[in-house]
Amino acid sequence: SFELTQPPSVSVSPGQIASITCSGEKLGDKYACWYQQKPGQSPVLVIHQDTKRPSGIPERFSGSNSGNTATLTISGTQAMDEADYYCQAWDFNTVVFGGGTKLTVL
């Protein structure tokens, strides 16, 4: 079955670039999306169809997807970006989530 793998944690200093990866077999041949989830809140879609930002999502959030890896990049990371991030893709009518990455802004 199709699986997505994320690093459990990523740390970044304020103002720096944060990169969170999501790996899966031939993931670049599928569409990836990303969600941000803060404690006690519902997930929020931040990137869909690999690179598209929904309305209201800051421009510092961007995505890419190639080969076996999708990447969420946060440029100029702010303290408010500290959260759990989940990647998600679709494979043969099944939705698959990555295990999540806790982003810490130190």
Add this chain to the structure above:
Amino acid sequence: QLQLQESGPGLVKPSETLSLTCTVSAGSVRSSNYYWGWIRQPPGKGLEWIGSIYYSGTTYYSPSLKSRVTISVDTSKNQFSLELRSVTAADTAVYYCARHPGTGVGNWFFDLWGRGTLVTVSS
């Protein structure tokens, strides 16, 4: 602005059936542009898709839960529902309802979520 709201018992006994409803407000579950889904999250763990439904009744289920799950839609009440049978403690989770823009390639992303409801399985 369209909103989703989950409702149902917060406590279910082992071996019984978990039943939840998601009410769509300021919008219509009959929209031809969207599917409606259920996702769950055990305490302190990640997200797991349960299944999705179209207003016509077309359903898609997670292979790992398919044998125990039924998702249905009631267009007259602007609601869709989840039934999970034969629950165990492993089914304890926050259950979210959410919307995704269809089943075409690239449309399986959830752009609107409910606030979630915690369901505990315990005797």
